[in-house]
């Protein structure tokens with residue numbers, strides 16, 4: 658596959674975010690974390706019945722084979738999909754990264770990935786520095802990208818100091834950084850840094866794993882727009898330009914989560930939600946990772 662051949666996932670009619678290499682990525686997709694469960698049927702429903710084209714997963718999640726089955730059963734052609742996977746830190750290193758990439762592709766039944774990223778800034782390998790192992794793994798990703806095996810390469814959970822170091826050590830600036838992002842967790846300094854460096858911003862846990870859905874502020878905004886709290890949070894994230902990947906095991910929630918591209922939040926309501934940041938993480942906090 659040449660990078661020029663498929664500039665946009667065919668069949669995606671919603672908004673897309675243009676990465677620094679010109680590739681356009683759907684702004685909304687589905688996640689597949691193991692916390693709270695995984696449903697192959699829900700992913701199948703998203704792909705086949707809701708027009709979802711972006712699926713985010715990782716080796717760590719452990720659902721690559723189930724995803725391959727859902728993709729096959731959906732009948733959606735590979736070129737219509739945006740598939741993201743992540744390299745787990747225990748595979749950081751040059752050769753190990755390449756081996757892990759090929760294994761993940763094989764498990765998912767695909768020949769290329771649309772986005773492949775370093776999952777976490779820590780290397781989890783005693784005796785070697787995080788910085789050194791990140792750079793080694795990143796060089797492997799750069800080669801996979803140059804070979805056309807990934808349409809784009811990125812990082813996840815990287816803070817400004819990790820990105821600064823990678824910039825010094827490597828040739829390609831990550832196309833994207835995927836970080837926890839919801840009304841309670843708004844890393845605005847990092848978002849501004851990414852914007853300045855041409856790194857697209859992707860948010861994970863847009864519903865704060867469900868914690869934000871009972872917030873009186875969100876419920877009040879939801880009532881105003883006659884939408885659900887989940888739709889308000891997903892809309893807020895998308896409207897702020899973040900690529901957003903809510904996860905649900907329930908078909909009715911999957912359908913609901915994708916009905917957010919047909920309305921807009923007023924500026925005053927965006928500002929109200931922008932003020933909800935309290936710094937809490939519902940996933941992991943990479944702030945202290947060297």
Ligand SMILES: NC(=O)c1ccc[n+]([C@@H]2O[C@H](COP(=O)([O-])OP(=O)(O)OC[C@H]3O[C@@H](n4cnc5c(N)ncnc54)[C@H](OP(=O)(O)O)[C@@H]3O)[C@@H](O)[C@H]2O)c1
Nearest residue numbers: 688689690693861862863864865866887903904905906910
């Ligand atoms: N890069 C990373 O390190 C990292 C870390 C964490 C997550 N992620 C990615 O981000 C994705 C999303 O994060 P997440 O799954 O942790 O959390 P999330 O999307 O914020 O929340 C998922 C929770 O919200 C519930 N939910 C979903 N839609 C709902 C709706 N419409 N109404 C009510 N409840 C709803 C789900 O329950 P039901 O199943 O009952 O609907 C589930 O318990 C993950 O799946 C993963 O792909 C990446």
